[in-house]
Amino acid sequence: MKIGVVGAGYVGLVAGTCLSEMGNSVIIADLNEEVIGTLLGGEVHYYEPGLKPLLQSNIQKGRLSFTTDTAMMVRESKVIFLAVGTPQREDGSANLSYLESASVDVACAMNGPKTIIIKSTVPVGTNKRIGELIAGHTSHEVRIVSNPEFLKEGAAVDDFMGPDRVIVGVRDEASEQTMRSIYDPFMRTSDRLMVMDPESAEMTKYASNAMLACRISFMNEMAKICAEVGADVADVRKGVGSDNRIGSKFLFPGLGYGGSCFPKDVRALAHLAEGVGVEPRILRAVDDVNNLQRYLFLPRVYNEFGENLTGRSFAVWGLAFKPRTDDVREAPALDVIRELVKRGAEVKAYDPEAGSSAGAALKLLGVTEGVEIVAEPYLATEGAEALFICTEWTEFRSPDYDALRDSMSRRIIFDGRNLYEPESIKAEGFTYHCVGRPTVTPD
Template sequence: MNITVVGTGYVGLVSGTCYAESGNEVVCVDIDERRIAQLIEGKAPFYEPGLEELVRRNVKEGRLHFTTDVSYAVAQSMVSYIAVGTPMNATGAADLSAIFKAAEDIARAVTGYHIIAIKSTVPVGTNDRVREIVNRVAKHRIDVCSVPEFLKEGSAIEDFMRPDRVVIGSLSDQARAILREIHSPFVRTDNPILEMDPKSAELTKYASNAMLALRISFINDMANLCDAVGADINAVRRGLGSDRRIGSSFLFPGIGYGGSCFPKDVQALIHSASENGLDFALLAAAESVNMRQKRLIPQRVKQHFGDDLSGKVFAVWGTAFKPRTDDMREAPSLVVIEELLRAGAQCRVHDPEALENARKYFGDRVTYHKTNYEALKNADALLILTEWNEFRRPNFQRIKNELKQPVIFDGRNLYDPDLMKALEFRYYSVGRHPV
């Protein structure tokens, strides 16, 4: 199948590359000439495990192509996926201008029957609005469908190639049959292809992310209650997750969720509910809990060292919002580091992949270090903000020797409090007794 993917951001590039890997001829389109030039050379513009190797292989084997010319790409394709950004605007609504522009550009370029499949996360009703746009300008029949993505940064290739489910929202039997064929190689283990109307498909994506956000905020609030009453959140989590009706996924306490999806999608769903006269109080509460949780570490630091942190130096391990990505959008580290800087502290920052992105946020207000141990030198305490694997089994004696005093604020509960006590660290974690 000849496929066009409009947008080479996270979703578009991963999707286009995986479609090519399954044997399709794929042309990825972007307006960013530098990015396209970089991709033609086989270089991914962001970090995702395994992606760059997959891009290079499919470019070399002639299945994956990159261009800035949408007309050229669409003219030789039957299916065009729209995977452009839908950032949150000032009201919390999704900005759909890039979606509408891409749809119009595709509609003007088609040379015969065509399918536009919206892969970007969009509010319910977007499919209808796109259909109105293409019907105004297209000279050939176009079916507009919704095929939302369910990718996790850090494991996106695996998620795409072996999805829990594929969702196809379409009003056209012809489009459904073609999209089913494109996605059938990815569900050979009998995971379902779920066919539904476009509105239900649009809401399925938001509902999935909202539910996961709710679980994270719930377990974080439970962790705060454990702190208040002297319970252990790990014991509570195990008891909770052992219930088959609940399960243990996304029930790990920490310092809040971030990234490009959860914060934006929760806001967009709240906004959509409001537009339809509904008060989605449950999601609003989850969002409030998440914002409060991001301030937990600065609060703990000030409780230990005092409100005035002038002259204090802190080593920060991890700035990405999660491991195995360089993405810092809405990351808890942004809130933590800003609050420490406002209180007069200095920060020595390390992240295995996100240091260049950290520079874009903090400039020369912090120092950047290539290794985690280098960041420890002459620091008053260590702050762990991202659960990278290389942080899980560190050399504790070296940490102790490098720090001015053996104090760790662990926002991801990486270490055993009993071990920290035995090693004579002052150790603060989330929902467990400080030692």
């Protein structure tokens, strides 16, 4: 099938590349000339495991191409995925201006009947609105399908190639058939395509993200209670998660969730709820708990070092909002660094992949001095009085304790991802603070 994609970001590029891998002929259009230039050179402008080789092999086979010319892409394609960003507006609602503008671009270039598939995460009612918008700019027949994406950054290729389910919101039989022919190749073992109306498809995406965010905030609240009553959240988590009505995933306490999806989607759903007269008490609580969680260690830091951190030197490991990505959108590490620097500290930070995106994001947050992004973990800890762990990259799980002891000026770890067993860290000679477990100090 001839498929077009608008948006070469974390979703559009993965979707387009995986669709070309199945034999489709795919053109991905993006307004960003630098991004398209990078892709045309066979490189990927962000870090996503497994994406680059797949992209290169499909470019080579002539099935995958890139352009800034959306109109050309539209003329060449039978179906068009819209995968542009839907960021948060100040009032918490989803900003649909990119989607609307992409839809108008597509509508104006139509040269025959098309199926337009909304992949971006959008509020309920957007399918209908976009349908009306497009109909106002073309006389060609157009079907609008909602097909929210559930891939996880860091495992995006595997998720797209073997999805748990594919949600498809359609209003007619022909659209369902089109979606089946696109997705059948991804579901040879079992049919996981779920067909519903577009409004339910739109809502399914928000409800899924809200549920996952809710589990994280719930466990973070449990961790706080554990810390006060002398319980160990690591044991509690295992005990709770082993109930198969509950399950063990997304129950890790930590510095809270970040990224380009959970924070904005929880708020957009809350905004949507308020707009229809439903008070989103749970959603607000999930967001509130999460917003505070990233500052969890600060009172302990002030207790140890005082509120004025001038002259103090700290290390941060992990800048991405989660491992296996270089995405730092709403990453807790950025707020931790901003707070430390604001109080006068010097921070050296390391991330296996997100160093440059974090550097750029910190500048946008106004953090231009007091932080240095370094290329090695033990360069970050050189002279540091404490180490903060903000992302659970696997390479942090078994650190070189000799290198840590040698490089740090004091041996204090604030572990925001509960990577270590407190007693073993204590035996290595470190004071160890983590989430929902007792702090330990060497004897």
